[in-house]
Each structure stands twice: as C-alpha cells, then as structure tokens.
Amino acid sequence: MRLFLPILAVSTTLLTSGAMASGFPVTVESCDRAVTFEAAPSRAVSNDVNLTEMMLALGLTGNMVGYTGISDWKTLDETLREGVADLPELSPNYPTKEVLLGADADFYFAGWNYGMRVGGEVTPDTLAEFGIAVYELTESCIHIMDKPKASIEDMYADLLNLGRIFGVAEQAEALVAGYRQDLDAFTAGLAVLDAPVKVFVYDSGENKPFTAGRYAMPTALIEAAGGVNIMDDVDSSWVEIGWEPVIERNPDVVVIVDYGSVTAEQKADFMRDNPAFKDVPAVVNDRFVVLPYVEATPGPRNIDAIKTLAAAFRE
Template identity: 70%
Template sequence: MFRVLPTLTLTLTAGLAAALLPAAAAADPVTVQSCNREVVFDAPPQRAVSNDVNLTEMMLALKLQDRMVGYSGVSGWKTLDEKLRAGVKELPELSPKYPSKEVLLGADADFYFAGWNYGMKVGGEVTPETLAPFGIKVYELTESCVHIMEKDKASMEDMYADLLNLGAIFDVRERAEALVAGYKADLADFTAKLGAKAEPVRVFVYDSGEDQVFTSGRYGIPTAMIEAAGGRNIVDDVEASWVKIGWEAVVERNPEVIVIVNYGQVTAAQKRAFMMKNPAFKDIEAVKNDRFVTLEYVEATPGPRNIGAIKRLGAAFHPEMF
C-alpha cells in the first residue's frame, strides 16, 4: 500500500499539470488598430469573410483560405481572374455585391474583412457596431478609413499595415512580416533603378464615367502608386480617396499619362476610345500622344498586386529609363 501512494500522487500531479498546460500555453489576446478603433481578438478567427477582390487576395497571400467560410462583392462588379479563382478554390461567394447582415449570420461568420465603400457604408446595416452583438469582429481596410476619420495622404504603408494587422489577428505574424519585407525590398530595388533623375510626370486616373469622371484623389492608393512609379496624380489635392469630379479640371491640369482602371461593363478599350474621340480632350497631352496605361481593378486598389502594378506604371511613365 505504501508503494501505491507515491505512484498515485505522481499520476494526479501529472494529470493536474496536463490540465493546466492549455491555459498556460494559450495565446495572449491581440489588439490591432482598425481605423479609429482598437479591436481585441482573444483567439484567431476561424470563420472569416472578406469583401472585394483585393481584400480577398490579401487573405490568400497570407494563406488563410482554411480560416475562411467565403467571400463577397466580386461577381456583382468584376470577374475572378485565373489567379484568384485558383486561390479561392471551393470557397463560396456569399453575395455578389455587399453582403447583408443576414448573409454573414447565415455563414456563421466570426470575422469580416471589409472597408468603407469596400463592403460597408457609413450608416449602413453592416458596420462594426451592427455586427458586434452577433460576435462578428470587423477589421477595416486602412485606405478606407478616411470616410470616418482624418487620415494622412495615401501611402504604400497603408497596404503593408493591413497585411501586418491580418498577420497578428490570425497568428501568422512571421508570414505577414516576410511578405511585407519582400514587397518593400522589391519596391526599393525598382525605385533605385528608376533613379532620382526621373522628373515626375502628370498622371490622371480614369476609373469610370462620362458626364463626370470617377477618379482617385489624395487618399486613394493610386496616388501612392503613381508617386512610387515616378509620377504625380494631378488631383492629389482633392481631399478624397475615390471621388467624382468634372472633366474641366482634367483638361485644365493636362495629364501626360492617363491610367485606366479596367473593370465592369465598360472596358478599358472603350474608356480610351471615349477620350480619344471626344473633341473636348483633343489638347490633353496624354490624348495627343496616345499615352494610356491600364490597371485591373485588383491592381489599382490596396492589395498584393500593387508592387507589380507600380513597376508597369514606372515603365509607362519613364520608358527611357528601362
């Protein structure tokens, strides 16, 4: 009997230690800045939903498919190219445009990666506040924060911040840090080749519209991309991210290059033809010299394809340098 007691004691002690291990090893809560909010995550999300192609590609770049239950906001405006289609594989598109609260609840989502005018509208039914009672936490795209708070001019750091914050939220920090470090090194190498001698060219972003034009202003990521590529957005003084303006301002500021964003029912070729054939634009240098460059929507919005797009822009702005 006296030999049994120590064995029993050891067994109980080992069992007690095993019971305590999970609590001791549990990850500490993670706090990230999302626009003007601090959001606390007690554990990585397991049933995430992303809205729009560029935000979905951020999730895919971090290899978070297994933490997702679907995506939204693609087929209502755009199409999935082969790269993105291969990435999402079996994930369903929960809504062709912005998802409703019921759609997110029906998917049993615990996380929504979206932005203002990227899946959420100010005062709309789907916001961080309306989803909170249902246990759905929201991380907001940094570029979009200007819709609800004061923000600095667009920077590539906005996109990097989103990837790093997602890395923290989903406990894949090293993966996110390596990805961002690679993007930064790639961009630094390109800008070194571009050189300081390149005089910035005047650039206009033509997203859509004929009576008025929808373009990207001071707070849109194209402004940061254009600057990194050796250009200057002619409307970088407009206090907006994406905004409608009159064509008169475009004619007056006379861009040397026009960047067309390709998506939707009106193709890039049709947008170019509209400008080339309209007598009102005949004196614009970009039109006279037929200097247009096309970016896909997923390249012109914050996401993993921005760096490759900057290189293409740089080659179009300064062909003599390449």
C-alpha cells in the first residue's frame, strides 16, 4: 500500500493537469441550452454535409464513429469524400435513436431540420437519457427560439464551440481568425455597387419554391457580397413560399442551390421556359449563380460562396 498511494497521487495530479490544460470541463451555449462537457467526445456523429465538413475542418475524424444524412439526397463531393473515407455513413438520411445507440455514440452534432425535427424522436432531450450529448447548429436555432437574422458569425460560433467541446480551441480560434482575415481582405477590395443587387434564392420546387428567408445562411452570404435577399422579410429560415412574391419583387439575380436529383441547369431551365418569369430581370438577362449545397448552408465553404456571389453581382 505504501507503494500504491504515491503512484495514485501522481496519476491524479497528471490527470488533473491534463484536464486543466485542455480546458475541461467546458460549457457551451447550444441554442437555448447550456451544455457542459467533462471531456472531449470520442464517439461523435455529425449529420449533413456542411456540419460534417465543420468537423473535418477542425481535424476531428479521430473523435468520430460516423456521419449521417448525406448520400440519400445530397452530393458528396470529392473533397468531403476523401475526408470521411475512413468513416461509415450510419444512415443516408436523418438517423433514428437506434442508429445512434447502435454506433455507441456519445455526441451528436445536428440542427433543427438538419438531422432533428421539433417533436421528433431524435432531440437533445430524447438522447440525453442515453448519455448522448447534442450540439445544435446555430443557424437552426430559430426553429425553437428567437435569434438575430442569419450572420456569418453563426458559422464562426459553431466552429469555436466545437473547438472547445473537443479540446481544440486554439485550432478553432486560428481557423476562424483566418476566415475573418481572408474575408476582410476580400471585401475591402470590392468595387462599391450603386445599389444592392436584388437576389432570389432558388433551392427547389416548381409548384411552390423552397427558398431562404431572413434566418437562413444565404441571407448573410448575399449581404456580405453586396446584395439583398428579396425574401429578407420572411421571418423564417428555409421555407416554402409562392411564386407571386418572387415575380413581384423582380430579382436581378437568382442563386440556385445545387444538390439532389434535379440539376442546377434544370432549375434554371424551369424559370427560363416558364412564361410567368418572362419579365423578371434575372431571367431576361440570364443571371443565374450556382452554389453547391455545402456552400449555401453554414460551414467552412461560406467564404468561397461570398466570393462567388460578389463576383457575379459585379459582372
């Protein structure tokens, strides 16, 4: 026993020192909840292509057991395919509780309508009883609480919070600082527009379009590039509307979100060939800009999206 007690004391000291060095325990804000982590998750699952890419940007694949919600309806491009090559897709769409439990997950990175539904079977509350912590995508919080309109700061907040959750806060801070510097340098060199370009975001749908409202990330991307989302007054995130307000508001540019079985060109052709849009400036002048889904939703590629939009608005 005389030998055992000193060894235990040293081990405890080292563990305590390691915990302090990595910043644990940490508490982060997730929508309207404060979530505390005693240690970094080691069996994490991310849902959707953009959230998974946030994990990749922070080098967290070693802390993951898989991802969900990509192959069923979105394009997994080569960059992301290489990043998750060693990870299984646990479900092609939203996972069930059984999927997450079967993977022995201890963490789920998702959002409302990005892997969770209000009142659904997979929520922070339903997973808590199984010891699965949840961090919610900031953009999606509008579905359960009041929040300011969409901002690039939402994406930065998610990266910084993930950094703290997984004990890589310094890497996250450096990554975000790099994004800020890159974007500031880019926007500082942009030609000033006489007036903001009026933009309609066309996600999907023919009878009724699915588009981005005030609280969806494209609103922030468009504003950073020198435009204005014509649906900025729609107090929602991603939402289905009618075509009448689109026609009435006369967009100068249509931003097409590219994913799924209907191609971006097919979406553009639908508007070009429909007589209802014959007087809409964006259609008359064939001003369609394509953003891949992973650029139009919150994630590391938002900076590239702003650059693409800014160039298109100034043509």
